[in-house]
Amino acid sequence: MSLLELEVRQRLGDFSLELDLAIEEPGVTALFGPSGSGKTSLLRLLAGLDRPEQGRIRLNGEALVDTARRTWVPAHRRRLGVVFQEARLFPHYRVRGNLTYGMPRHLAGRFEAVVELLGIEPLLARYPATLSGGEARRVAIGRALLSDPCMLLMDEPLTGLDGARKAELLRYIQRLAGEVEVPILYVSHEPAELLEIADTLVLMEAGRVLAQGELDALLQRCDLSEALGGFDAAMRLEARVEDHDTAYGLTHLRLDDGQPLSVPTLQAEPGQRVRLRVPVRDVALALSPSAELSYRNQLAAVIDQAWAPPGDPTTMELRLRLGEQMLRARLTRHAFDQLGLVEGQHVTALIRSVAFARREL
């Protein structure tokens, strides 16, 4: 049985929403697409804040909406915790009052744990107006979590925060995803966030679901490259920590196929597996390894697929195989032709060391 099944049709002015999606796995599902692709509309339909013209939504096998049978479960009975883009805290309640607003009695024992998980203990007696953006989001997440939801919906929770606050809140969300059993639907249009947080992906474009499935599988599809962020897109690599080089501030890693890799120091123990983010823009290609380049990470790879995006005569999308793992690169068609690259060819992938970001496994 699917966690969530949704099949709806709705017209919003001259924009129409035609969605058909199913979420099977618990964990974090990212709902990804450009602004205006219908992500927030989908969230509102799901939360019961809007009615679809036609369609049905089932959560854990229970029908929330079925227009054919006139089924309609109102928002307050859906048990979906929503974290809105703006925190939407109640200004006349203190943080504690906000957190307990939707908390059923049997969850009172979880209060301390959630407060601790989100690091909001010092804020409990304050009013929302005195909180910073990041603090308010954390309280909003706690509030939704304490309402005992079957699923947590997060609508671009990092919007409007500066870089450092973004990273901090993302860490809290990652921690939360690891510790609570509530599945999370995470709406975003930032490729970087996607890789940091998602296990599965629903890719949206112009009110339609373009693709859905496991994130890593979708990331490997050249035809989805543009929708996944184009030049901002990234891939994930998994590796094992070998040792740290304190003199240069580097951590040496080893990929599954045995190739070495160095990145700026990671807070991880030798032997630990880490997940790395490699933006497409930080991958270049050479025909052979060379000591005369400043790129320190030179990985032997095979061109698995070369794909010319229709309608774009200037670029080539490449998928590179490194053992079992995949990497993607984006070249100009000019460079591709001049190097005489073909599918199946052995090449060297040049990766700038600084391009790595990590997510613990």
Add this chain to the structure above:
Amino acid sequence: MLTDAEIEAILISLQVAGVALAWILIPGIGVAWLMARREFPGKALLDGLLHLPLVLPPVVVGYLLLLTLGSQGVVGQWLNAAWGVSLPFTWQGAAVAGGVMAFPLLVRAVRLSLEAVDPRLEAAASTLGAGRWRVFVTITLPLTLPGLLTGGVLAFARALSEFGATITFASNIPGETRTLPLALYSLIQTPGGEAAAARLCAISVVIAMISLVASEWLARRARARLQGRDA
């Protein structure tokens, strides 16, 4: 310090205005909510009707009340038959007249305040499991409080100062419907009543000032809480 007649007039005024406010408070909030949050056919017409007591001469309102709630009026006859209640020429009648005159002021203040409440907060509350009624009581109403206080004081003051509708509908009976303005009017009509009239005048000013200051203080407290400051 105050004469018996003055104390009597003050007490009747406060009683009339208090009861007037009490009976229009809940309907006022209800109508304000309807006007702020719902679209329905005839809304513009209702809006016009609501403002009617503000623009009609008060005597006309009093006369209309007499026509409907008087012993010959449709509602008046029913009230008398069903409950044995007769409103004209009683202090309850004065409270009805004051309430009718104050109603638009209350509705207007509460409506403006309701329109300023962010519906997104109400949506957030509903996703947290709060039904419509709980959302209204715990989110909408508290956030409307400053407007409700202002509107309440305005309505109370309007009922307190009501003259035309009251004298038409409830008459000017000492000890029953003779409120401060009516007592003042009577004194002005009486030769040699100037000094007593001046005293009533001063009393009216004091009562008005007290209610204004009190409402300002309460509204400031409520606003301070909404802005996250301890009041």
